Amino acid sequence: MTAVAALSEDVSTYLARRARWSPLEIAFWVFAFATIWLFPGKYLILKDTAILALFALSLDLILGFAGILSLGQAAFFGFAGYFTGLAAKYGVINEPVVALVLAGVVAATLGFVTSFLVLRGSDLTRLMVTLGVSLMLGEVANRYSDITGGADGLQGVTIAPILGVFRFDLYGHNGYVYCLIVLFVCFVIARRIVYSPFGLSLRAVKGNSLRASAVGIPVNGRLVAIYTVSAAFAGMAGALLTQTTAFCSLDVFSIDRSADLLLVLIIGGTGYLYGGLIGAVIYRFMQDYISTLTPQYWQFWIGLMLVGIVLVGRERIGGWNEALRAAISRFFARFVSRSATLGAAAPDGG
């Protein structure tokens, strides 16, 4: 009987601790917010990174957790970007936070409608169908250039102050803080989803959809749901770009954007939520650094890096850095537990 009690204790402690924020995660976010004061001259690139990170997080939700390979996240990014731009231009929705939430809803609706296309088929089918949707939207935006501004982009967008108080200043300070907060809130939601029964069922679907349905999981329903959430996140990233640049052009729909996104996520690693964030930092800062050395050919180095990742990761390309990650968290855990022991010992000693 005591064995059962101990087992019960073990199970409930494990489940309770499973979703706890690790010290490494806390350090990550403390540092992320510290950049506001640490790098005041870098707001523009930091802001770009935060937007890219949110965008990559949206892809990680479907690729890393549900196994849906997509080359069409730009569809939601661009759709919501234009929605935000047009709404601001014509004065329909002026306040950025309200516009952001609505942009998320609009993108989610588009995601929900198109999700039925990704239910069937394998990776290649999904890749093509998601690509197809974003190509179509891009050309629709191109065709109706009287509304979207076509190749010149959407002109005359003015974005009201955030919450009616914080203006988008010239240095990009408020813009960056705003993007970072949105990223953090979305991350917390994504994290909650991942550790929920719903998130667990997604991993089951990804791992073995035949068995998932045999334990009562409505596979298609779950895929539709996460695809919709992912679209909302991608849409909010697009809205942030429009809001912080007061501009929107056709390149929000470009294939490059979706392809770069996949690259960003692979660089950071899939399926542990931080991959998109870390990938965005590496990608964006590498781009910045290398392009000052060789402006035209910077993608050569990104390509080289990709080849290196494939050689290391082989079949599990999204997990190429797993061993590295495990080593870092082990090191960090030891470091933290040592300082915790010291802290605990101090009162006795003193």
Added chain:
Amino acid sequence: MPILETIGLEKRFGGIVAAQNVNLAIEQGARHALIGPNGAGKTTVVNLLTGVLKPTAGRIVLEGRDITALEPHQRVRLGMARTFQINQLFLDLTPLETIGLAVSERVGSGGDWWRLVGSKAAVTDEIVEIVERFRLADVMHERTAILPYGKQRLLEIALAFACRPRVLLLDEPAAGVPEAERQELLATIAALPADVTVLLIEHDMDLVFSFADCISVLVNGSLFVDGPPEDIARDPRVKAVYLGEELDA
């Protein structure tokens, strides 16, 4: 009234008949075995029962309800779960997570995205009970991919059991399990609650005759004969088509 019944069940793949006029009747609480030589269509019947395949003709009735058109996950919710002949597990998850997700799904909180796994006491209690029953406590935090085969086999059954089925379909549960781990597996199967109806699809005659109280013999996609084990063992036709072949082999 039988708890699970098929009426004129038929499945064709193009010109090939995999199952034909299968009329199974499984009584509440039975230990029913479905046997037959290789390629007799046993797994096809399981796939039809669970909804992985849709029948070409015929009906499937679970507790008086026609489930022929239902999706696999809907049948699970109505109380029918299965195991697979070849393990179908979530290799990246731990046994604890695997069972946790099945239990969450059964209690109807599988779609909850705001709640953490195990935040319901009832779910945790049930996970503990299943981990204990299927002797998985010592490996519950390991990745499923690295478990010994016998433990994976136990998890395979535990996962179906976690759906709290009224009818449990076991597709060759002992297949490939090494002798050393076999006893543990058989003991676990023997200890399944009496109110759970079990349909056992099996090759292993020792297991079938020690476990089943009713046996159906499937030959070439059709139900050949069914009855209590004594009758089946004595039936000369069964010996001819099945046991004979098995003994000769």
